[in-house]
Amino acid sequence: MSLGGDSFGPRLSQHMKEVGMGDAQLAELLGVTPSLVAAWLDERSVPSAEMSSQIHRVLGVSGAPGSGAFGELKQEIEQSVDGSQPIWYHRPGHADGGRELGNAAAFAFDADLSVLARETCQNSLDERLIANGRPVRVCYTLHELTGETLARFREAIQWEALFPHYEAAAAQEQKVGRVIDAGLRDMQERDRIVLLRVDDYNAAGLTGDDYDDGRFAAVVRRQLDSHKSGGSAGGSYGLGKATLWATSRLGLVLMNSTLSEPHEGRTERRLIGRLDLPWRQVDGKAWAGPAWLGRPDVGSAGPAVARSWWADEETVEALHLKRESDEPGTSFLIVAAHDVASLVDDNAAPEGDEGEDDDSIQRMHHRLVRALGRNFWAAMTGGGNQLPLLEASVRTLRNGAVILAEERVDPTITQPSRTRALKAFLDGTTVEQLTESGQVAASIVPLNLPVRGSGRASLGEHRAVLLVTDAEDADGKPNRVVAIRGNRMTVRDSSISGLPLSVNPFQAVLLTGDAAGADAPFATEAEEFLRAAEPPEHNKWGQTEELTLAYSPSAYRRINSLTRETNAAIKRLVVRPKRHSKEGGGRLTPKLTVGAGNKRPRLLAATLPVLEELDARVLDDGAWQVTGEIRIPAGGHNWRLVPVAKFDVRSGPRPTIAWAELLGVDNCQVVEGTLHFDAARTATFMGITDPTTHAVRTSLSGLVVELRTGEGESLS
Amino acid sequence: MKVFPYPRLRGTVSLRVDAARVKAPEQPREQLDSRARSVVERVVALGLAETENWETATLTVSATIPSKATERGSPWSDVAVVVVLADRATNTRVTSMLAPESEGGREWRGELQVLRADLFDRATMMVQVVATVDGVPGRIIAEGVDDWIVDVRSDAPTREQAFDVKEVGFAKGPRWLQQFTDAPWIVNAAGALPTVHINTDFEGMTDILGAEGRGPEGLVNEIMVAQMAADVWIAVFHSAVGDLEIEDDGTPLFPHGWQGEVLREMLPDVVPERTLEDALCEVHSRRVGVTGWTELQPRIQYAAMRRAEVPRVFLETARGLDKLKREDEA
Structure with missing residues (x-):
């Protein structure tokens, strides 16, 4: 910028548009050459004090002409330009009566948070500012608004003006209409709304003109325009941005961008909102579909097109679009975010202590973290002298209070x-x-x-x-x-x-x-x-x-x-190289192998009672007292089984222990050391070992109890 | 089912071999390719080493134990994790203490060194968690669920073991085979590994053994191979059951090595409807007891036949012959 004009030119130009005055006309009214006016607009020079008060008069800038200093003029033009309220501009219905009942690009993807995470994060990566070598930082914030906070937010987005359009759209018996209807009901009946904000820092931001080629127009105004910074960009179709609108049940996304290269001499708080609704009729007029929240652009061809505006901090705050720092990048605020895929994601165990319903913010939080870890572990990995390309985090708030603290996605944990x-x-x-x-x-x-x-x-x-x-x-x-x-x-x-x-x-x-x-x-x-x-x-x-x-x-x-x-x-x-088969043997060798594991499924003893549970304690005299629970399969009560107690050893034969006492407790009797079962499904026996037959001290060894088939059982 | 007179650690203790290297005197040590170990089968095949006559092998192992073991307020103190390598053939037992890797005490890591001369072929390696409980030091509070096999001979890390098949002319072969010159094959289930000796001097033997396809030779080959396999399985079963270690009360123990595997695979067919231990008891008591051994023979034969897939091969041969006949007539 030259001569301390500090973005005076673009604003003068904007103001001239608003009052409908051309360059030549202004020059004529001021009695100067058009080239001088052009110099002001291009910021090659600034008006002198006298000229400033002239401009004041000619342009009808509010406030008194005062001393006529340039500074004052600039301030007042700024006020005049930046002061007017943003409005919703709805694109009028097509003259030929054509109707678009939805945005086809939005259907290219599922309305799935993991898809949103993938597409938005990829866009941020593609727009990373490479020169400083630092990673692009992407921060996802889930913010649930209820009650008073929700009411204030609705006021900020001029809900009253939008509502008739939503009503008309929701009434349509189309897929898009039903989604909007569900979104409206969720907000009205449960008095809540989920905002999902995607911020990136150290990225290019939405640069470029409101209408001409550039990042801003590619995102805000166009479909299927892939405006990418570098050759290594991930995207190529220009479809990814549609996921932003697809994730919003109300089709509404607000943007706040800090630009990496100044536009109209400014970089911070460039705001615009875009609403994607199907064709609708409101107040007897047909509307084509999209709508923009912005400042009326008097200079444009149409009567009331909305363009991006440079907002003050208050507005940004009210719209929940306040950025953490002045680092360049963009914040997308998805209003009424939902996650279709989580409805079918049954296996996701409930996490967090609050009862999670399908669209709960906790669940969305975890899904985001998982999706980011799965898709961007590589970009988040650094090594050697390279920093990672990307840092991502997710946090969850409710009415401004932290529900789940900021969680940095760590690729070494997810992958x-x-x-x-x-x-x-x-x-x-x-x-x-x-x-x-x-x-x-x-x-x-x-x-x-x-x-x-x-x-x-x-x-x-x-x-x-x-x-x-x-x-x-x-x-x-x-x-x-x-x-x-x-x-x-x-x-x-x-x-x-x-x-x-x-x-x-x-x-x-x-x-x-x-x-x-x-x-x-x-x-x-x-x-x-x-x-x-x-x-x-x-x-x-x-x-x-x-x-x-x-x-x-x-x-x-x-x-x-x-x-x-x-x-x-x-x-x-x-892969291990194939073992060379041993010399000879032909097809015999492969048939002669053991130990390959369960080659054939084996029928387990179908009726043999099994020792299910063993409860044991050491008595004062060093004897073991054991209580065994036995499960008896149907038809298995005819087996005669002998409980056997042995000491556990590392290898080799185990020393046997004699029973001092053995008795049936439930559904079984002991006859000469053998268990006879009643016709039941479970049985319990109790035994006390004879300490005199213990080979080692009871406290020093483990005990093994097994059931053996008794004498007299034989194959028939 | 086992019980212990002191609190034990619940949860899974797992063991992994992370690396293996061998060393021969006056030669640089050789780091084995990761393909020499199988994480799936839990086997290290040191036979893959290219170093000739290596004398020592060093295994880098790591273990994961439940964090409860080292938590404050647990009944255990002085927790140590040891890895134990045991070869029952040589009665060697080598242990090595692992050191905790991380603060949480879940990951432990260390090295185990073993002499080649101490191992015959396969040694098993397992992990134990040892601690002081109630003032008694050195108690095992948990053991690894799965063991690893360290195989110093094999060049493939698989649990599977193949019996030996040797093609040899009996007439000019080893002296003991010379008495069988009129037999097409002989199975010898004694020694380290059962071996099938195939008599290449026998007329037509080599041709039939090498035959393939669906022609008459192929069919004969299939049925002959099945028959040989059945012979082998009968022989190895008898060999395995003939030399069992017996406990005080007469209960036989499962042998280790291929004998144990043979019994585990065949017993369910020999003594169905019983647990393996029970089945082994039954077979043993019949073999050494007064009656029942002769009556058991058909079941052994049946088990061997099933293991050698004789029924399937026989059916296929019968159908194949039928098909050949029809083709001849056509």
Whole structure:
């Protein structure tokens, strides 16, 4: 900025728009050259004191002309420009009567918190400010509002003005209408609303013009526009942002962005809200669907388009959009967040002591933590001289009070072995062959890249890095390979075919493209190629339309070959070479093996009574007193069993102990040391050992009690 | 069922072998590839070592014990975790104390060194938690659920053991085989590992043994192999049951090694409807007792036949022959 104008120009321009005055007109009224006005607007110069009071008069800026100092003019223009209240602008219905009863992009994903976590976090990663080398910090805040707090929030978003639109939308018998209806009822009947805020820090923020190409327009105004900062970006379809609106039952997302590059001379508190509703009729007028919360833009073509505005701290606070620091980045506030997937997620054990219902904030909190750990462990891992690319945390509040404290997602807990593998790669401590558990083996997998747009020719060989390490219990399913590219986005999680059952459980990580390290050849080209092979979910590589168009119809075969090479490399590391069969024997040898475990399921003694429970204590004279509970299967009461007591030894024969006393307590009698059962399902006996037959002191050894079939039992 | 006169630790105690290395005198030590151990089967195959005539092996082991063991207010003090390697063939017992890895006292780690000369082939390794209870030191308060096998001969870490099959011409072979020159095969279940000696001097033996497919030779091969296997299983059962260790009250103990495995696999067919221990008792009492041993023979034969899959092979052969006949007629 020059001459201490400090964003005077853009505001003057904005104010001129509001009062409907052009550059030339102003120049004429002031009696100056248009180029001088242009210089003010471009901030190449500022008006003199005299000129300032002239402008004051001509533009009809509120307040007295006063001394006419530039500072005063600036302040008043600022007040005038920034002071007007934001309004909801609804896009009018299409002139041709067309109706859009929902946003198709929102249906590309499930309204699932883990999908939201994946997409939003990926967007933040893609927009990370790379120059300072620091990680992008993403913070998820679940905030439940009830009662008075909810009422204040509704006031801040001008609920009264919105409500008729919601009513009209909810009345529609369409999927979107039903979701909105459920959201409205939840808020009205239970007097609560869940806000999910996604903040990123050290990211680009929503820069660029309100309407022209740029991050702001890509997110706020456009569908299917993927505006990404770098070549290693994860996204490519421009669909991910739709998850923000899909997660909101009310289709409402508010944004507050701190910009990394000033727009209109300012960076902090750029606000806009966007509402995604289906086509509707309110007050006899048709509305196309989307609506924006913003400042009326008088300069725009339409009569009352809303544009982003620079809000004051009070407004930001009221809208629950206050950011922690002035670090650049964006806060998305999803109003009435819900999580469809948790409704079917039965196996998730209830966590926390408050009764959790399906949309409870505690449950959403845990799901977010899990989803972030699962999808972004790689980006959260640092090593060598590299910091992690990402830090993520989740916290949960109710009416401003902390319910679940901020929880930093720790990849070494959610994905211990994969994190270990990546860290070893970054630290440069990988080995060629695994010898000790905890080691990480690295190997190179080639990917032959095709030339863009030309048939079969090969461009060169990208060298992807394969890491293999022992699996830990916490990783989930073992023996899988996770493929990663770009800024460490997990693309594919697949099993390895043809793996013998006997391999030691492992986890493998395949680093491709930019993730393969700074010195991997053709990394950028590999990024492009692989990204082209991804569907909107970015969860696999295969034949896609883009791959066919940009490369060739057979280009996907190179991915198949990458998969094949990867699996082969893994097998080289973990599979034992086939044992050479001993000399001769033909087909006899495999038939002559023992100890392979339960080869055939064995029928357990179906009717034999079993000793179920043994209760024992040592009496004062050193004798054992035992009470045994026996379970008798149906038809098993005809067995005659002998309880036998022995001392437990390390190996070899166990010294036998004689009974001093043995009697049936329940459902059995002792006849000459043998138990005779009644026709019942359980029986109890009691025995006292004879201490004189003890080979060692009672207190020094364990006791074994078994049931033996008595004499006279024989095979018939 | 066991009871103890002092409080024991509940929960799972597990053992893992993290690394293995061997050392021969005046040679650098060799770190074995992780494929020499199987976490699934819990076996370390030191036979995979490339170092010839190694003398000592060092195993890095770690154990996980319930945190209750070291918690404040527990009935145990001076808790120690030891790993015990025992070879019953040589009656060797090697122990090593592990050291706690972390503050919580759940993870313990250490090394166990063993001399090659102390082990015959397979030794078992298990973990024990030892503590002072009620003023009595050195009590075992918990033991690992699963043991590991340290195999100094095998080059594959599997629990499975294969019997030996030797193809040899009896006429010019070892002296004791020369008396069987007119037999196509002989099973010898004495010694370290049962061995089938196949007489290559016997006319047609090599051809039939190598035959495959669904032709007449293949069918003959299948049924012959099944018959040989049945012979082996009968022989090994008798061998295993013939040399049992007996307790004071006449109860036989399960032998270790392949003999124990053979009994465990065949007893359910020999004495059905009984627990393994009971079945062994029954078989033993019949063998040494006055009556019943002869009557048991059909059941042993039956168990061997099932183990050798004779019924299945016989059916397939019969059907195969039938098919061949029909093809000839067509």
